[in-house]
Amino acid sequence: MKALVSVKRVVDYNVRIQVKPDGSGVATDGVKMSMNPFDEIAMEEAVRLKEKGVVSEIVAVTVGSAKCVETLRTALAFGADRAIHVVEEGEVQPLVAAKALVAVCGKENPDLFLLGKQAIDDDANQTGQMVAALLDRPQATFASKVEIAGTKATVTREVDAGLQTIEIDLPAVITVDLRLNEPRYLKLPDIMKAKRKPVENTTLGDLGVQAAGGLKIVKTASPAARSKGVMVKTVDELIAGLKNKGLL
Amino acid sequence: MVGQHAEGKLDNGVAKVVCAAKAVGGDIEVVVFATAGAAVAGQAAAIEGVTKALHVDRAENEHPLAAVLAPQVVALAKAGGYTHVLAAGNTFGKDLLPRVAALLDVQQVSDVMAVHSTTSFDRPIYAGNAIVTVEAMAAPCVVATVRLASFQAAGTAGAAAPVEAVSTDAQLPAHTRFVSLAAQKSERPDLQSATRVVSGGRALGSAEKFKEVMEPLADKLGAAIGASRAAVDSGYCASDMQVGQTGKIIAPELYVACGISGAIQHLAGIKDARTIVAINKDPDAPIFEVADFGLVGDLFQLVPEFAQKA
Ligand SMILES: Cc1cc2nc3c(=O)[nH]c(=O)nc-3n(C[C@H](O)[C@H](O)[C@H](O)COP(=O)(O)OP(=O)(O)OC[C@H]3O[C@@H](n4cnc5c(N)ncnc54)[C@H](O)[C@@H]3O)c2cc1C
Numbered sequence A: 001m002k003a004l005v006s007v008k009r010v011v012d013y014n015v016r017i018q019v020k021p022d023g024s025g026v027a028t029d030g031v032k033m034s035m036n037p038f039d040e041i042a043m044e045e046a047v048r049l050k051e052k053g054v055v056s057e058i059v060a061v062t063v064g065s066a067k068c069v070e071t072l073r074t075a076l077a078f079g080a081d082r083a084i085h086v087v088e089e090g091e092v093q094p095l096v097a098a099k100a101l102v103a104v105c106g107k108e109n110p111d112l113f114l115l116g117k118q119a120i121d122d123d124a125n126q127t128g129q130m131v132a133a134l135l136d137r138p139q140a141t142f143a144s145k146v147e148i149a150g151t152k153a154t155v156t157r158e159v160d161a162g163l164q165t166i167e168i169d170l171p172a173v174i175t176v177d178l179r180l181n182e183p184r185y186l187k188l189p190d191i192m193k194a195k196r197k198p199v200e201n202t203t204l205g206d207l208g209v210q211a212a213g214g215l216k217i218v219k220t221a222s223p224a225a226r227s228k229g230v231m232v233k234t235v236d237e238l239i240a241g242l243k244n245k246g247l248l
Numbered sequence B: 001m002v003g004q005h006a007e008g009k010l011d012n013g014v015a016k017v018v019c020a021a022k023a024v025g026g027d028i029e030v031v032v033f034a035t036a037g038a039a040v041a042g043q044a045a046a047i048e049g050v051t052k053a054l055h056v057d058r059a060e061n062e063h064p065l066a067a068v069l070a071p072q073v074v075a076l077a078k079a080g081g082y083t084h085v086l087a088a089g090n091t092f093g094k095d096l097l098p099r100v101a102a103l104l105d106v107q108q109v110s111d112v113m114a115v116h117s118t119t120s121f122d123r124p125i126y127a128g129n130a131i132v133t134v135e136a137m138a139a140p141c142v143v144a145t146v147r148l149a150s151f152q153a154a155g156t157a158g159a160a161a162p163v164e165a166v167s168t169d170a171q172l173p174a175h176t177r178f179v180s181l182a183a184q185k186s187e188r189p190d191l192q193s194a195t196r197v198v199s200g201g202r203a204l205g206s207a208e209k210f211k212e213v214m215e216p217l218a219d220k221l222g223a224a225i226g227a228s229r230a231a232v233d234s235g236y237c238a239s240d241m242q243v244g245q246t247g248k249i250i251a252p253e254l255y256v257a258c259g260i261s262g263a264i265q266h267l268a269g270i271k272d273a274r275t276i277v278a279i280n281k282d283p284d285a286p287i288f289e290v291a292d293f294g295l296v297g298d299l300f301q302l303v304p305e306f307a308q309k310a
């Protein structure tokens, strides 16, 4: 069984981002970049399935600038066998990413396509669902447990009401949630080995995908700041403060 | 608008999406997909601002599965000449709407928090640490999920709008099947619509302590209980209680964070809380930067005292 995993390069989750004063976006120059944390979970799941003998080959894919090759190297260090880089220097919105990923699926025919449930930069939470729609295949979003048996997968999903379990036929798209697994720490030998694994380059044009269209970003602003609060010394003071505001 | 429902009850979020739809303007039609949806469509028809409620009744609509609902939404959207397709930005809408958007070949707008015009919206990125204003293309239509914490619920209409049964000829896939739903039954208010929420973090230390310390305070305040990711990951409480960037985004009148450090991912979920109370033993915890009332000390003493005296 072949697994495709998409990985996106994003500002590291520990960074406190800064909005550029001219409203043109978020400052990313000199900022620490990492693999989207959900994509690490997707990679980890693929590697565990390979270790269990369910998956035989893992292909990692990204759509983005030349620098995104770092993210593919991280995926290869996790245990991907090879990688595909759809090089695009401009902004890539979810529908364009999804079309590129669908084109890659057309060449690779994966049985399982694992993505993060959301990228922590755009917080869109769309790409996996769009890929599944365009492939006309099942989607299991927000997965916290995945079991594969033959040509079916049983997936437990974190939904607002609790935990929903669905059964889907493969090939299928699964987007992963936080509690699916805990990604491993990468070891130096694996990072070294990753440097020798193959990365294939392609472009949106090669794949027949148009980058145009989508949403126009008019401006980027900082959120309204909260007004400064007070420190209270005792529970009595807290209760008095809340009563004062009509909250108790 | 796609209206979510369960066990015969329309979801509370629908009235908030109606509020956002009113800001867009025009007629507002809510559709519910069910096995027999007339009654639940009736609840949608009673929301102020709704001009019509539709129900599509099919055996396949027993459980909300995006792969089954999406072709039906797409068929309706194409046939009805709608300018906008909206749903709540909860796990239902987030699962369904991108699938619809892709089939309509539209780039979706996620988590609309303000409406400027029929095509211009604000939405949060980077866990709400930046807000972008986007301009969507009007054709073929705008597809958007609505950030529930940003809108008030529309009220009840004086006279209910008409309810209509509709059908589509959409082909539905059999590749996705519902197995089960393990729902937390609780007498407490629903986390997403509660006016008061008390949340516990990693500091609670165990599931037993989480219950023992947080429940009396929730009972006293009539509050829903939430949690940080660390508390959920450590197994102190259920996953549907997680508040934050990747959990629930809430906007209660009162939020009480107990033993939560205030990571940006957690704060993303409480930015719209009217009043934030933080109880934490570390005076430098980032949660105090956003708290309206901060109390430094041991939560195992302070929270029970708060519960007793409140
Ligand atoms: C991709 C991604 C998504 C995430 N999404 C979310 C999300 O949606 N929601 C979320 O919450 N987190 C999320 N996180 C995790 C987040 O970064 C933090 O790790 C998490 O919020 C920490 O939880 P905590 O505050 O309970 O634990 P900690 O950070 O460990 O804080 C515990 C706090 O308790 C205090 N404390 C300890 N003992 C006591 C005591 N006896 N009395 C009083 N105070 C005490 C400590 O001073 C400390 O401040 C996400 C992370 C990533 C990478």
Ligand SMILES: Nc1ncnc2c1ncn2[C@@H]1O[C@H](COP(=O)(O)O)[C@@H](O)[C@H]1O
Pocket: A006, A007, A008, A009, A036, A038, A039, A061, A062, A063, A064, A092, A094, A097, A114, A115, A116, A117, A118, A119, A120, A122, A123, A124, A125, A126, A127, A128
């Ligand atoms: N440009 C991209 N390259 C690779 N994967 C992507 C890209 N954009 C989105 N994805 C995948 O889709 C998931 C959800 O992203 P989003 O829909 O942007 O929230 C991410 O976790 C990635 O797995």
